[in-house]
Amino acid sequence: MKLLPVISLLALTSATSALDNGLMRTPPMGWMSWERFRCNIDCENDPKNCISENLFRDMADRLAEDGWKEMGYDHVMIDDCWSSMLRDKDGRLQPDPQRFPGGIAKLARYLHDRGLKLGIYGDLGTHTCGGYPGTTLDKIDTDAQTFASWGVDFLKLDGCYSNEEEQQKGYPLMSKALNATGRPIGYSCSWPAYRGGLPPSVNYTLLGEICNLWRNYDDIQDSWDSVQDITDWFFDNQEILQPEAAPGRWNDPDMLIIGNFGLSVDQSRSQMALWAIMAAPLIMSNNLRTLSSEARAILQNGAAIAINQDPMGVQGRRLLQERSQIEVYWRPLSQSASALVFLSRRQDMPYRYHTSLAKLNYTAGSYEAYDVFTGKTLSGLSAATEFTVSINPSGVVMWYVYPKMHYKHQQDDAVIPPFHH
Numbered sequence: 001m002k003l004l005p006v007i008s009l010l011a012l013t014s015a016t017s018a019l020d021n022g023l024m025r026t027p028p029m030g031w032m033s034w035e036r037f038r039c040n041i042d043c044e045n046d047p048k049n050c051i052s053e054n055l056f057r058d059m060a061d062r063l064a065e066d067g068w069k070e071m072g073y074d075h076v077m078i079d080d081c082w083s084s085m086l087r088d089k090d091g092r093l094q095p096d097p098q099r100f101p102g103g104i105a106k107l108a109r110y111l112h113d114r115g116l117k118l119g120i121y122g123d124l125g126t127h128t129c130g131g132y133p134g135t136t137l138d139k140i141d142t143d144a145q146t147f148a149s150w151g152v153d154f155l156k157l158d159g160c161y162s163n164e165e166e167q168q169k170g171y172p173l174m175s176k177a178l179n180a181t182g183r184p185i186g187y188s189c190s191w192p193a194y195r196g197g198l199p200p201s202v203n204y205t206l207l208g209e210i211c212n213l214w215r216n217y218d219d220i221q222d223s224w225d226s227v228q229d230i231t232d233w234f235f236d237n238q239e240i241l242q243p244e245a246a247p248g249r250w251n252d253p254d255m256l257i258i259g260n261f262g263l264s265v266d267q268s269r270s271q272m273a274l275w276a277i278m279a280a281p282l283i284m285s286n287n288l289r290t291l292s293s294e295a296r297a298i299l300q301n302g303a304a305i306a307i308n309q310d311p312m313g314v315q316g317r318r319l320l321q322e323r324s325q326i327e328v329y330w331r332p333l334s335q336s337a338s339a340l341v342f343l344s345r346r347q348d349m350p351y352r353y354h355t356s357l358a359k360l361n362y363t364a365g366s367y368e369a370y371d372v373f374t375g376k377t378l379s380g381l382s383a384a385t386e387f388t389v390s391i392n393p394s395g396v397v398m399w400y401v402y403p404k405m406h407y408k409h410q411q412d413d414a415v416i417p418p419f420h421h
């Protein structure tokens with residue numbers, strides 16, 4: 001009862017309005033099948049890696065037992081290729097009976113019992129991108145109700161095999177249909193990715209009102225090239241995209257590929273750092289059963305996650321692209337803190353980059369900097385202090401920066417909020 005006025009006050013004070021389902025006030029976190037497991041349906045020859053209820057149960061076990069859930073990774077998201085090629089006699093989607101013999105409702109219960117949430121995939125159009133049954137305009141209500149009846153918590157609605165007009169109608173209609181089920185269901189819209197990702201073809205004001213997140217751009221692939229291409233597109237267009245993100249409404253540069261085959265340790269840190277700056281959903285697509293300890297340490301880095309999940313929910317920006325191929329990224333955080341990322345695009349050797357906080361637009365004052373990947377703290381920085389960071393090729397240095405005065409009363413060795421290390 002008492003909560004209501006607080007919630008409406010929050011809604012009034014937020015600068016941009018978001019889908020009013022109260023969900024995803026910080027970017028969603030979890031695991032999704034697509035990038036790593038694609039449309040592998042060969043359960044006979046590849047039972048551990050095919051799209052089946054076993055895969056999702058296994059990943060749920062890993063999230064629940066290997067410390068992921070505690071860090072915030074609480075969604076298990078089914079992507080394409082889960083359904084039967086035919087709707088049932090009442091026109092409802094149904095899972096492939098061989099690969100999901102227990103059904104989706106049972107899988108949802110399995111996750112809920114472990115404190116996790118279940119995401120599912122649909123496609124506004126005649127077919128999904130993988131050729132499975134799509135959700136045409138006349139099926140929107142049915143599919144929303146089916147998902148809700150199964151206990152689904154999140155829907156990624158793709159946009160293959162529909163035209164502009166159908167998308168214009170269908171994405172808002174699905175938003176309404178999900179709300180009408182009475183079940184809180186997070187809603188990810190691929191709509192902008194099918195319209196070039198930029199205005200005037202994309203209306204971000206509308207998207208923020210109907211979706212919790214949206215895919216703006218191309219699919220991620222398992223390579224550093226792909227991570228760089230996505231990074232460049234998002235920051236080249238930051239004037240348009242950055243103001244659109246806020247609690248409940250996020251730009252989605254696609255899944256984290258850390259732990260797969262395409263990224264070195266340095267490049268993995270770079271993806272984690274850049275996705276944290278972007279306030280991006282942290283949705284891993286990897287094999288949690290066989291993750292290396294390095295990959296796990298990066299994905300479970302408490303400071304990187306806290307930066308990504310900052311409650312203010314302001315997306316960061318690229319500040320500089322130097323001739324030296326060093327780039328500087330910045331994100332404002334709550335409690336007058338901020339995050340800085342120094343990224344090297346070089347291909348030779350570690351580069352010693354000299355700068356100062358003043359050169360990065362910080363105001364006069366005394367700061368401390370916590371190095372997210374080494375765990376070391378640099379104290380006694382004034383805005384004018386010149387410093388040097390050594391950045392590995394295709395790597396990053398990432399700092400959590402906060403004004404010294406906030407912690408004056410604390411011991412020097414006190415734990416720095418909001419990280420526990």
Ligand code: GLA
Pocket residue numbers: 034079080128129130158190219
């Ligand atoms: C599109 C989406 C991907 C994935 C596939 C599934 O390409 O952008 O994220 O969902 O479809 O077929």
